[in-house]
Structures are given as C-alpha cells and as structure tokens.
Amino acid sequence: MSEGSTVGAHVIKIMGYIQTLEKLGFPLKDELATDVILQSLPDSFNQFVLNFNMNEINKTPPQLLSMLRTAEINLKNVGPKPVLMVRKGKKKCKSVAKSKGDGKTKTDGKEALRPKKGIKKDGKCFHCGKNGHWKRNCPIHLQEVKKAKTSEASTSEASKEKA
Incomplete structure (x- = not known):
C-alpha cells in the first residue's frame, strides 16, 4: 500500500487475494490472513499494528477492515508529526529573574547559608x-x-x- 491511498481499497484487494488462494486449494486461517494484512500496511499504521498485537485482538478480516478505516480517520485528524529542531552551538539559554519592585530581591547563595544570629x-x-x-x-x-x-x-x- 502506498502512503496516502485509502486503507479500505487496499484491504479489500488483499482479501480478494486470500479468497483466490482458497479457491486454488490453499486456504489461510484468519490469524494468518490478519498478519498478511497488517504487514502490508505503511509505516503510518505502526502504532495501530503495535496496539493490535499487544492486546492480542482476534478479529476476522472484515472486522479488521472496519477497525483500520476508523484508525485511518483518526490518523487524518491528528495531522503532521512535530519536528524537533536542534541548534549547534555552546550558548545556553538562561532565564533571568527580574525584580518586580516589591522590595524582595533574590540573595546570593552564600548569603543564604550564613546563620542569622551567629554560632x-x-x-x-x-x-x-x-x-x-x-x-x-x-x-x-x-x-x-x-x-x-x-x-x-x-x-x-x-x-x-x-x-
């Protein structure tokens, strides 16, 4: 299946191949047919395949088709994946606390460790x-x-x- 084409047409085509094998005398069990369908899906369905295998869902190919159509709708609603951009360099961003004029100022770490009354x-x-x-x-x-x-x-x- 090519990226961007509908999953329904692809799964119906694979189910036609499975029926042709049955007519020729080589029937496939539902589990094997499901595995063939899942393996033929593009990378955008990797999360669906992972969840399907982890939860050990036993579905017939027509039931799998309806689940894949629902997953395809959800994939279209999600949109593009976010991209992480990394810059090369040594400069680090430091947040600077600004005084708001309320009379409280941040003290140095050395001053905070000194005892108030003495030892x-x-x-x-x-x-x-x-x-x-x-x-x-x-x-x-x-x-x-x-x-x-x-x-x-x-x-x-x-x-x-x-x-």
Missing part, C-alpha cells in the same frame, strides 16, 4: 559533658581516637607479619 560558642560536649567545646573539639575524645588508630595499625601490622 553559639558555649555548647555542652556530648562526650565529656563540659561546657565550652563540642565533641569534635573535645581533647579527651581526640586522644581516644588517636589511641584507637595507633592500636589498629599495630594489630594489623602484627597480623601481616604472622601471615
């Missing part, structure tokens, strides 16, 4: 419970971490020497 210097340490420092700055905690690292290093070296 409290006097905090209670979760490790030793004393005021004036936090756990990450606690001298007792830092000594324990240092000892743990040295003991891990010595035990790993001893296990390597045994092996």
Whole structure:
C-alpha cells in the first residue's frame, strides 16, 4: 500500500487475494490472513499494528477492515508529526529573574547559608559533658581516637607479619 491511498481499497484487494488462494486449494486461517494484512500496511499504521498485537485482538478480516478505516480517520485528524529542531552551538539559554519592585530581591547563595544570629560558642560536649567545646573539639575524645588508630595499625601490622 502506498502512503496516502485509502486503507479500505487496499484491504479489500488483499482479501480478494486470500479468497483466490482458497479457491486454488490453499486456504489461510484468519490469524494468518490478519498478519498478511497488517504487514502490508505503511509505516503510518505502526502504532495501530503495535496496539493490535499487544492486546492480542482476534478479529476476522472484515472486522479488521472496519477497525483500520476508523484508525485511518483518526490518523487524518491528528495531522503532521512535530519536528524537533536542534541548534549547534555552546550558548545556553538562561532565564533571568527580574525584580518586580516589591522590595524582595533574590540573595546570593552564600548569603543564604550564613546563620542569622551567629554560632553559639558555649555548647555542652556530648562526650565529656563540659561546657565550652563540642565533641569534635573535645581533647579527651581526640586522644581516644588517636589511641584507637595507633592500636589498629599495630594489630594489623602484627597480623601481616604472622601471615
């Protein structure tokens, strides 16, 4: 079938060929006849063929003809497919927010991260419970971490020497 011709005339022509095969002693089952009709359709009916096969619709050739006529009407109503145009280049479009004069202006990202009141210097340490420092700055905690690292290093070296 050529693109732009009516699907009705094409399917009736294919059904005539199928009837001629039956007269010659080579009858085709409805499923095979349906497949022959669907395979002879142009690319514009690809979506219809896909849906037909995915839903496993079992129709006789005359029923398929009526479905194809309906699909052809729907294809004509859709119109041409949209075309995506791509430009070559490095320039990117950036949207710029403009101030509307309401007194609110967008701030820089660095300003938004600054605390409003400042950081409290006097905090209670979760490790030793004393005021004036936090756990990450606690001298007792830092000594324990240092000892743990040295003991891990010595035990790993001893296990390597045994092996």
